[in-house]
Each structure stands twice: as C-alpha cells, then as structure tokens.
Amino acid sequence: MNASVEKNERAPASLSVDFDNKWAYLRAAGRQDWESASSYLPIAAERMVELLGELDLPLTVFVVGRDLRCPRDTAAIDSFKALQSVEFANHSMNHLPWMHTMDREEIFAEIAGTHQAIASALGVQPRGFRGPGFSCPAEVLGVLAQLDYAYDASVFPTSVAPIARAVFLARTKLKGEQKEKAKQLYGGFAAMRNPNRPFRRPVEGGRLWEIPVTVMPLTRTPIHFSYFLFLAGVSTLAAKTYLSNALRLCRWTGTTPSLLLHPPDVLGCEDDPDMAYFPGMKMPRAEKLKLVRWALRRYAQTFHVQTMIQQVRSLDTQAKVSQPHATQALQSPYPH
C-alpha cells in the first residue's frame, strides 16, 4: 500500500466514456445493414449529462470521427460541454477493431482524421487516444507521438480477454478476412502482462503515458460499468459487493483507477431492441440508471475523479515531485 494515500484522502482517478454509436456495434457484429442504423447518441448524451451533472462528475469522451459528419450527433457530443469538466479524446475515425492489421498510412488517417474533425467541430485539440477493441500496436503509439498526444488508453489488462474474444468470435457474423483480423481483439494473451496502473512508455519521437482501463487488482477481472451491469443482471448484491471490493483493492494496492462507461450503460431494454445482445441490455432503463448512479457515486466517494488529461497532469506532477525514485517506479513495465 502506498503510504502517501491517507485513509481519508481521495486518490486521483479518472472517468471516461467510449462514445460508440450503434452502427459501430452492428458493424463489429457483422451486420450488413450497419450503415443505416439509427443513432442513439442524442439520448445517451442527454442521460449522461444529467446523471454526471447531478453527481458533479467530470468526463473524458472518446469520440469516433465518423459521427462528427452528422450535425445531430455532433450537437449531442458538444452537449457534454455542460458538465463541470469535459475532455474530448480520439477514438479513431471508423471504429475498426483491427488497427493492428493496418499499415502506418491507414493508422495515420484513422487518428489524424479524427483529430482534425474534433478540432473543427468541437473547437478543442485532443491529447488522448483509445483504440477500438483495445488494440494498441507500436505504429499507433508512433502516430500519437507524432501528433504530440499526452496519453494512450488502449490497454485493457484483463484475464478474461481470451474468453471475451472467444465469445465475440462465436457471436459475430463477420466472415473471412475480417474475422481473421478480429482474432487479435482485446490485445491477445499479452494484454494481461501489461500493468494495471498508469505507466510511461517510450515511443519513437517521445514518451506517452499509458492509462490502462483498470481491472480488479490481483484477479484482473473487468470492473468497468458494463461488466458491473452484466453482474447486476445476475445479482444486484453480488455486483455491488464486487465493485465495492474492487475500489477498496485499488486503494489498498495504490492502483490509480480509470473506469469506463459505454452508451448502453444508460439505455434500457425499452430504448433499443437492436442492442438486446449487449451485456446488461435486457434491464429496464429505470433500474439500470439507478445502478449506474449508485456505482458512480461510490466511485466519487472513494476517489478524486478527474478527466483523463487531468489525471495525466496529476501523474506528471507526482513524477516530478518524487524524482528520480517515483519516475523509475512509474516507468517499470511491471510495477506490481
């Protein structure tokens, strides 16, 4: 346990949403009609702004560039500016979960195209990136350094990655080449060897912070909100106990958490029958919002929740204050 984390002091943490639209889920599921899918971004944004506003929480929004071609979706994304603090970050142009199979030029187009779209539609320069499907090859990191990004957030160091990938491959209607490409989803077996806490990684032309999507310390099972809701579909008590234990373990092990929302976390079964296959999408809206509110409140009571770029700045300050000792620890690929 980190001695500097006092019992009653809230350590820094972050909250983000992968603001994936329905077409992205249908496309990954191999549905031919994905391009004509309706958008749920306006309703998801409205509910998230209301919920996070009520709890006075900040948010990093990972934006898919393609959605900024639609004025209604752009307005929905822009509405997050009503929060006390918001950061817009880059989630690629086309949400293709196989960036590890693309060449440098394609990767650059996916990332730089979205960077420009965010800058012109939302008036801000993104500094962070998360790869669709938690794919994080060296070429992506090189492009991020080239564009002067401060962090990557594509690592999901979970022990269930092989199971999640197997379930995905069994359910998807993707065929042939695309299915082959999807076999590296969730970062493969190597993902679990990644640290479960922020670390600095040297990349060509600079350095980046890597902010992994936090998993349960020790067991490495997921603790993001979709997983929490999936567990709550089985037992509310078990899900609440699981999340409380996860947050406690993060505190005890000095793990700086970064938790993740998805739009379906605020949509109920009556909102979108197309999403019925997504974990937790069989739950009615009111019940789901109550659970998410509980989980977010518990998170905010346990940690000082920030946007991801604010978390990166806190980490930079910590590293500078405690150099050289802390810097070495933060750079270690296997700190714990």
Ligand SMILES: [Zn+2]
């Ligand atoms: Zn996504």
